Every structure is written in structure tokens, then in C-alpha cells.
Amino acid sequence: MQDANICTHCQLAENPDASFWVKCDSCPQWVHVKCIPLKRIHYSNLVSSGDLTYPSSTKEIRSYRCSKHKEDEYLTVSAFVIRKGKRQRNVENAEDIHVNKRYNFRNNQVIDYIALNEGEAKREKMKHPHKDSFMNCFEKWQNNSNIMSAADFTAKFDDIKEPYKISDPLNSGVYVPKMETHDGFLTVHDITEIIGENYRVDVMDVQTQMNESWTLGSWNEYFTNTEPDNRDRIRNVISLEVSNIEALELERPTVVRQNDLVDRIWSFDKRLGQNDKKKKEEDDPRPKVKKYILMSVKDAYTDFHLDFAGTSVYYNVISGRKNFLLFPPTQLNIEKYVEWSLEEHQNSVFLGDVLQDGIAMELNAGDLFMIPAGYIHAVYTPVDSLVFGGNFLTIRDLQTHLKIVEIERLTKVPKRFTFPKFNQVMGKLCEFLVLNKINATGYDTDGDLITKTTDAAIQSLYVYLTKPEVKYRPLNFTSRKQLAKALADLIS
Structure with a gap:
């Protein structure tokens, strides 16, 4: 098998004449951009081929498919082109071209050079520097x-403050379908066939902890069909959300479905009947954080983080093994986390060495973990x-959720990494509480939530x-100010 780090054109891992590489959009193969025959570069017919030169930066490249694939074997340049050494904008066609974020690029070096402590140290490309720590x-x-047993966990849910492994996951309500192949276990190949090989996924480079955009087919080629020794990098998929993919037939644990705050309040609107509520939800779908597929190769590592809005997590290992290292959101730990998050040289610090009251647990195939x-x-x-896992907000942890959202603001977490529609969830909850808590016997729905x-x-x-x-337009009140006053009146 061709080494994915060896350019298929010049057969070299290093080429001083090639300034940067591009990865195939459909497999793990990397090539030097300047090694690709110029005639195979497609410039959207903007100028004649005689005027073209090679792209000079990754920003000018939209996608690439290597010669292993029969279709679309071209470099495609976005709304910018190179002509006689200068970059010119095709104003006429610029609005018609959608330019995706371009993640599939790296510099000429195979080894990362990342500043560690006082100087620069070479990282082994197949081992994260924090693994030993x-x-x-x-x-x-x-x-x-x-x-804890599933029954005990459900009964004690409101008082649980620590992570627990469920001793009898088959009794928890979590469900992953059996398959006819691969000893009955769901596989990455199965998921690719069900969702489609052209579906886009974010793939994390473990060394840099940065995301690249791949197709699911490309990821399957890397995960399923590439031997570990031939993988060019260690990579990880931790954000493939599949709530709306019914064909996967995945089901969350019963205790999650019973306590998911979004499920309980999203469609609440005193003015609407059931049919109107259904139509409204079609127009304004609830946040998609219920069901995720996580696909990780050997030695993948995800550095310390807080799940968005400090959500609770259920985590069911279908195959393989995982090691979790967790620390509670105490005042000291949160302060250390914020300090570390704002640190310029964050990669040089292993946060676990300064946090307190840790819990480390090993998970094996079949295990269900609740965080x-x-x-x-x-x-x-x-x-x-x-x-198979997912995130959920709860009334039990409402104050923690609000605290973590403030931390996300302080640490400048990008919006796309925050809980989707969080303001709407909190606003809907406020309306739900005000309109249901009429008097001691005035609960018309979900009295226990009140x-x-x-x-x-x-x-x-x-x-x-x-x-x-905080932006929120109330459904049942004339203004946010009126809703806030009604909410304040609830406090005894």
C-alpha cells in the first residue's frame, strides 16, 4: 500500500521545491501541490490555460481528488485565481461559488514543530505529547x-454528582442495532453506507487538536481500510450528530429521555394546540445534540474540555476501549481551567497535573457511562x-449550565462550539415555569419539573x-422585560 505521506507524483516525503501539500478529498493520500500536472488544475474557465500558474497558498484551493479516483480528479480553485503571479478576483462569478473552510492542508514537514516550554521540540506524529502524563x-x-445499576441510577438521578458506569446497560434503555456482518456489531463501514459516503464530517488531528473537513467515505477509507502503520496521522471524529438519521435506529438511555430539559419544554406554548405545536417545531427544530457517533483510532487523544453548556453526557462504547480522566467543576478546578484555556502556550501544559479530586475510569465494549x-x-x-453518545441539559444541573455558559463567554469559545439555541432553551424554560407555576395545585403539565x-x-x-x-423573543409575553418580572415574582 502506498504510504499516505509519500507524494504519489515525485515519490518523496520531503521536497524543497514544494511549499505545501494537499490531501485527497476521498482518501488519506497527500501530494505536493506543485507535483500535480498543471493541466489537471481546473480554474472554473476564468482565464485561458496559458495564463495560469500553480496556486501559491492553501486559500486558493477548494478541493482535490487524487488519481486513485475516476471522477473529478482535479484541484479546484475558488473565486480567486492566479494570473501572471497576481491574485485577481472573478467578481462576476464570485457570488455563485460557495467556498467551504479548507482544512485539508499541511506544510511540507511530516513532523509538527510546536513550541514546547522554552523552545521548539519535534513531536512524534503518532503520539500525542501528553499521553504519558x-x-x-x-x-x-x-x-x-x-x-451503579440502571434502576438505581434512575431512582437517584436528581442527587447524582459524580460519573458512574452502569453495571447492566442492557436494562438502561440504550439501544444500538445489531448488524448482519462483522459479528453483529455496528461498524464505521455500516455507518458510512447508511449515511452516505459524501456526507461531510469534522475530523480532528490529534497532534494539533484542530479539525479538518472530510467526507465520510474518506474517513471510512482511513479508519476501516488503512492499516494502522500506514495511517499518516492519528485522527478522531467526535462530533458526528445523527439525531435525525432514523435508519441508524439508535436509542438513548431511558433516564436521559426522562430528564432531557429540551425535550420537556421545547414545544411548550400556551397559545397553541398539538397540531400547531407540531408545525411550529418543524419551522423551529430543537437543538441537535441528542445523538453523536464518535470514531477514534488507536492512540487518539482529546485534550481537556468542557462539553458545551456543561451538558451531561451518556456514552455507550460499541466497540474498542476508552480511558476517561475527569475532574469536578469545583471553584478551584474551574479557575485553573479558565486560566489554562486563556494560556497562549496551552499545548505545553498538561492540565490534569493541577486539577483536584479526579476520577479515572476505563470503558470497554458494551459499557454505558454517565457524566x-x-x-x-x-x-x-x-x-x-x-x-454512541449524546448531550443533554437538566433541571438538576441548571445552575451549572448557566455557570459554564459564562465561562465559555470568558474564554471566547467560538459560537459553533456552544450549545445550539441555548438562549431559546432558557427563554422557553422561563415561560414554562411562569405559566405553569400558577399556584400550589396549578400544574397542568410536568409538575415534577416545577x-x-x-x-x-x-x-x-x-x-x-x-x-x-442574551437575545430572546417571548412567545407568551409582550417583552423579555415582562417575562423577567414574572419570573422574579416566582421566588418565594
């Missing part, structure tokens, strides 16, 4: 006692693994709702 920390905090809100965690993958909402939580909601940066 992670394993040492994992051993220090290893926990084999946080295990409560706000836990700061990192994940290491010892073997190729496939996981009783579980403490005065402290309502006060936190009020503070959040009245922030200038």
Missing part, C-alpha cells in the same frame, strides 16, 4: 467503585473504537435572562 494521572485517580454536568475531562483511546426548580435556580435564570447580550 495522561496515563500517569490516570493511574493516580483510577476508580473502580463508581458503578454529570460540568466535569472537565480528557479522553485517550487505547484501541480503535466506536461510540417542583425540582429551586428558588436559587430561578434567581440564576433571572440574572441570565436580564443580561443585555
Whole structure:
């Protein structure tokens, strides 16, 4: 098999005359841009071929398919072209061309040169520099006692503050369909066939912790059909959301469905009947965070992070193995996390060495893991693994959710990495609480949701709702100010 790091044109891993590489859009193969025959570069017929030169930067390249593939074997340049050494804009056609973010590029060097501590050190391309620190920390905090039955976990859900492994996941309500091939286990190949090989996925480069945009077919080629020794990099998919893909037939644990705040309040509107509510939800679909597929190869590592809005997480390992290192959202830990997040040389610091009260747990195929809100965690993958999981907000952790959202603002988390429509969820919750908590016997729906909402939580909601940066248009009140006043009146 051709080494994915060897250019198929010049057969070299390093070429001083080639300034940058491009990765095939449909497989893991990298090539030097300047090694590709000029006649195979397509410029959207903007100028005659005699005027063209090679692209001089990655910004001018939209996509590429290598010679292994029969269709579209071209470099495609976006609305910018090169002519006689100068970049010119095709104004006439610029609005007709959609330019995606271009992630599939790297410099000529195979080894990353990243500043570590005082100087620059070479990183091994197949090993994250924090792996050894992670394993040492994992051993220090290893926990084999946080295990609970599905029935007990459901009964005690409102009081649970630590991560737990479910001892009998088959009784939890979580469901992953059996397949006719591969010993009955769902595989990356199956998922690719169901969703479609042209579906776009974000692929994380473990060394840089940055995302690239791949097709699912390209990812399947890398994960399923490329031997570990021939993989050019260690990569990870942790954000393939599949809530609307019914053909996958995935089901969340019962306790998640019972406590998912979005499910319980999203369609609430006093003015609407059931048919109108259904139509309204079609026009304004709820946030898509329920079901994710995570696909990680051996030695994949995800550095410390908080799930958006500090959501709780369910995590069902379909195949493979995972190591989790988690720390609770104590004041000290949150302060250290914020400090680390704002650190210019974040990659040089292993956060686990300064956090307290850790919990380290190993998960194997079939295990179901439940993580409560706000836990700061990192994940290491010892073997190729496939996981079904998801995120959910709860009344139990409302104050933690609001606290983490403020931390996201302080640490300048990009909007696309935050909980989608969070302001709408909180606004709808405020309306739900006000309109249902009429009097002691006035609950018309979800009475337990009302009783579980403490005065402290309502006060936190009020503070959040009245922030200038929070945008929400009430459904049942004339203004956000009127809604906030009604919410404040609920506090006894």
C-alpha cells in the first residue's frame, strides 16, 4: 500500500521545491501541490490555460481528488485565481461559488514543530505529547467503585454528582442495532453506507487538536481500510450528530429521555394546540445534540474540555476501549481551567497535573457511562473504537449550565462550539415555569419539573435572562422585560 505521506507524483516525503501539500478529498493520500500536472488544475474557465500558474497558498484551493479516483480528479480553485503571479478576483462569478473552510492542508514537514516550554521540540506524529502524563494521572485517580445499576441510577438521578458506569446497560434503555456482518456489531463501514459516503464530517488531528473537513467515505477509507502503520496521522471524529438519521435506529438511555430539559419544554406554548405545536417545531427544530457517533483510532487523544453548556453526557462504547480522566467543576478546578484555556502556550501544559479530586475510569465494549454536568475531562483511546453518545441539559444541573455558559463567554469559545439555541432553551424554560407555576395545585403539565426548580435556580435564570447580550423573543409575553418580572415574582 502506498504510504499516505509519500507524494504519489515525485515519490518523496520531503521536497524543497514544494511549499505545501494537499490531501485527497476521498482518501488519506497527500501530494505536493506543485507535483500535480498543471493541466489537471481546473480554474472554473476564468482565464485561458496559458495564463495560469500553480496556486501559491492553501486559500486558493477548494478541493482535490487524487488519481486513485475516476471522477473529478482535479484541484479546484475558488473565486480567486492566479494570473501572471497576481491574485485577481472573478467578481462576476464570485457570488455563485460557495467556498467551504479548507482544512485539508499541511506544510511540507511530516513532523509538527510546536513550541514546547522554552523552545521548539519535534513531536512524534503518532503520539500525542501528553499521553504519558495522561496515563500517569490516570493511574493516580483510577476508580473502580463508581458503578451503579440502571434502576438505581434512575431512582437517584436528581442527587447524582459524580460519573458512574452502569453495571447492566442492557436494562438502561440504550439501544444500538445489531448488524448482519462483522459479528453483529455496528461498524464505521455500516455507518458510512447508511449515511452516505459524501456526507461531510469534522475530523480532528490529534497532534494539533484542530479539525479538518472530510467526507465520510474518506474517513471510512482511513479508519476501516488503512492499516494502522500506514495511517499518516492519528485522527478522531467526535462530533458526528445523527439525531435525525432514523435508519441508524439508535436509542438513548431511558433516564436521559426522562430528564432531557429540551425535550420537556421545547414545544411548550400556551397559545397553541398539538397540531400547531407540531408545525411550529418543524419551522423551529430543537437543538441537535441528542445523538453523536464518535470514531477514534488507536492512540487518539482529546485534550481537556468542557462539553458545551456543561451538558451531561451518556456514552455507550460499541466497540474498542476508552480511558476517561475527569475532574469536578469545583471553584478551584474551574479557575485553573479558565486560566489554562486563556494560556497562549496551552499545548505545553498538561492540565490534569493541577486539577483536584479526579476520577479515572476505563470503558470497554458494551459499557454505558454517565457524566454529570460540568466535569472537565480528557479522553485517550487505547484501541480503535466506536461510540454512541449524546448531550443533554437538566433541571438538576441548571445552575451549572448557566455557570459554564459564562465561562465559555470568558474564554471566547467560538459560537459553533456552544450549545445550539441555548438562549431559546432558557427563554422557553422561563415561560414554562411562569405559566405553569400558577399556584400550589396549578400544574397542568410536568409538575415534577416545577417542583425540582429551586428558588436559587430561578434567581440564576433571572440574572441570565436580564443580561443585555442574551437575545430572546417571548412567545407568551409582550417583552423579555415582562417575562423577567414574572419570573422574579416566582421566588418565594
